[in-house]
Amino acid sequence: MVSRVIPVEPFDLVIFGGTGDLARRKILPGLFRRFCAGQMPPEARIIGAARADMDGAAYREMVAGAMEEFGGGFTCEDKTLRAFLDRLDYLAIDARGDKGWAELQEKMKGKDRIEAYYFSVSPALFGDLAERLQKWGMADKDARIVVEKPFGRDLDTAKKLNGTLAAYFNEDQIYRIDHYLGKETVQNLMAVRFGNMLFEPLWNAQYVDHIQITVAETVGVGGRGEYYDKSGAMRDMVQNHLMQLLCLIAMEPPARFDPDAVRDEKLKVIRALDPVEPHHIVRGQYQAVPMDEADHPGYRTAVGDARSRTESFMALKVHLSNWRWAGTPFYLRTGKRMSARSSEITVVFKDTPHSIFGEEAGRHRNVLSIRLQPNEGITLGVTIKEPGPGGMRLIDVPLDMTFAEALAGEAGEQVDAYERLIMDVIRGNQTLFMRGDEVEAAWTWTDPIIQGWEARNDVPKPYDSGSDGPTDSDELLRREGRAWRGVAP
Numbered sequence: 001m002v003s004r005v006i007p008v009e010p011f012d013l014v015i016f017g018g019t020g021d022l023a024r025r026k027i028l029p030g031l032f033r034r035f036c037a038g039q040m041p042p043e044a045r046i047i048g049a050a051r052a053d054m055d056g057a058a059y060r061e062m063v064a065g066a067m068e069e070f071g072g073g074f075t076c077e078d079k080t081l082r083a084f085l086d087r088l089d090y091l092a093i094d095a096r097g098d099k100g101w102a103e104l105q106e107k108m109k110g111k112d113r114i115e116a117y118y119f120s121v122s123p124a125l126f127g128d129l130a131e132r133l134q135k136w137g138m139a140d141k142d143a144r145i146v147v148e149k150p151f152g153r154d155l156d157t158a159k160k161l162n163g164t165l166a167a168y169f170n171e172d173q174i175y176r177i178d179h180y181l182g183k184e185t186v187q188n189l190m191a192v193r194f195g196n197m198l199f200e201p202l203w204n205a206q207y208v209d210h211i212q213i214t215v216a217e218t219v220g221v222g223g224r225g226e227y228y229d230k231s232g233a234m235r236d237m238v239q240n241h242l243m244q245l246l247c248l249i250a251m252e253p254p255a256r257f258d259p260d261a262v263r264d265e266k267l268k269v270i271r272a273l274d275p276v277e278p279h280h281i282v283r284g285q286y287q288a289v290p291m292d293e294a295d296h297p298g299y300r301t302a303v304g305d306a307r308s309r310t311e312s313f314m315a316l317k318v319h320l321s322n323w324r325w326a327g328t329p330f331y332l333r334t335g336k337r338m339s340a341r342s343s344e345i346t347v348v349f350k351d352t353p354h355s356i357f358g359e360e361a362g363r364h365r366n367v368l369s370i371r372l373q374p375n376e377g378i379t380l381g382v383t384i385k386e387p388g389p390g391g392m393r394l395i396d397v398p399l400d401m402t403f404a405e406a407l408a409g410e411a412g413e414q415v416d417a418y419e420r421l422i423m424d425v426i427r428g429n430q431t432l433f434m435r436g437d438e439v440e441a442a443w444t445w446t447d448p449i450i451q452g453w454e455a456r457n458d459v460p461k462p463y464d465s466g467s468d469g470p471t472d473s474d475e476l477l478r479r480e481g482r483a484w485r486g487v488a489p
């Protein structure tokens with residue numbers, strides 16, 4: 001079976017920040033892949049709009065270079081690339097001034113097609129862009145805007161940003177990107193939970209001992225040191241990506257798979273989160289390991305601040321106060337420069353109420369691991385008898401399914417998160433985008449945690465690059481008779 005590609009309707013997509021890193025690395029290559037897949041109608045137009053002075057030809061050349069650099073080995077016939085480049089145009093524009101706006105207005109005039117504006121610029125410019133889109137008559141009620149993270153750095157700034165956008169656009173026109181939600185396997189979380197009878201009856205505090213969510217990266221802050229140091233793991237990863245994973249794993253089944261039904265249920269999860277106790281918070285900062293310092297400097301060297309107190313690692317124990325989950329802890333963990341790149345959700349079920357095999361058979365638990373990356377798949381740990389004549393001894397074996405193997409020859413192409421999300425914008429489907437109230441609820445929970453450690457003058461614990469974070473993170477689980485699963489390859 002080959003996956004069906006349904007072309008979207010003709011559209012004009014204006015990419016503000018069309019010369020920037022995100023546009024070159026993700027947005028434009030993603031659009032190109034959709035073009036090659038036949039999903040983009042021939043009439044579609046993509047207009048880069050950024051500060052640099054260049055003409056359309058120079059922009060097309062820049063984009064062609066970006067395809068080569070960031071296409072990830074993806075190839076498409078030369079003539080297809082040329083056909084894609086023909087869809088591109090460019091305008092030098094100033095988000096804070098008048099330059100370029102009359103020309104953009106002219107280009108967008110009188111066309112009967114979907115209009116989308118991607119704000120791939122600093123959030124400080126979101127308000128300027130929204131205001132000018134309205135001033136120049138482009139903020140009509142069918143237009144869509146796409147905004148990138150970070151969406152605020154606390155509740156106050158997120159509210160202001162929501163307020164600014166709401167002054168010019170309705171909520172159903174605003175697409176707040178959390179690219180994690182566009183990942184195939186993240187959507188699979190919903191399919192696994194709500195498409196199978198097997199799991200849902202057990203998906204509650206009565207049967208689940210605890211749940212772990214890990215998003216580990218091997219990379220450090222790289223060239224983003226200055227930005228990252230003002231943000232840290234809590235704002236950069238936990239408040240958005242891990243929170244979204246927590247929502248999908250913990251939410252009630254929505255009545256329908258439609259944007260508001262799904263987002264209403266996610267919002268209820270965020271609102272059910274308890275405040276986090278200080279001793280359930282572990283912050284870490286990676287340090288260089290001797291011999292490797294030249295290639296992989298420690299965090300403070302990388303951000304150029306020998307006294308930085310920003311965390312590159314977070315582990316948290318959190319609770320949800322609702323009927324389904326009261327009493328079941330969720331352990332969240334994310335970090336940079338860890339031992340392996342891995343995003344995984346692990347559901348650890350409780351012991352059987354009584355072991356008929358006696359103490360010597362040992363304690364065994366079912367563990368369901370959902371791997372989001374790499375090697376996407378699901379493993380269910382099942383207890384069986386150890387083979388051989390040694391009596392009734394039990395062992396755990398994995399029922400393992402790697403999606404790529406299970407779907408070999410069926411699934412068709414891999415679709416990158418950005419490709420999927422941009423096509424959803426054109427289709428007008430907001431299910432995989434964050435709603436304004438969701439973002440504010442997430443900050444409402446996050447703010448006191450950050451304020452708490454700031455008031456305590458907390459200094460993150462150092463951890464070796466290439467390890468699994470500070471030892472306090474292991475201790476967070478060990479003192480409760482539990483242990484982190486996974487990460488190390």
Ligand code: NAD
Binds near residue numbers: 023050052121150
């Ligand atoms: P960048 O600095 O590489 O590019 C910024 C773009 O904005 C450039 O095209 C520049 O010309 C344009 N610009 C700047 N000032 C302007 C003005 N006054 N008028 C018009 N255009 C102006 O930034 P980036 O890394 O591409 O990031 C863009 C946005 O995406 C940011 O909000 C960032 O936080 C977010 N984001 C980036 C990444 C990433 O991997 N780069 C990941 C997630 C989110």
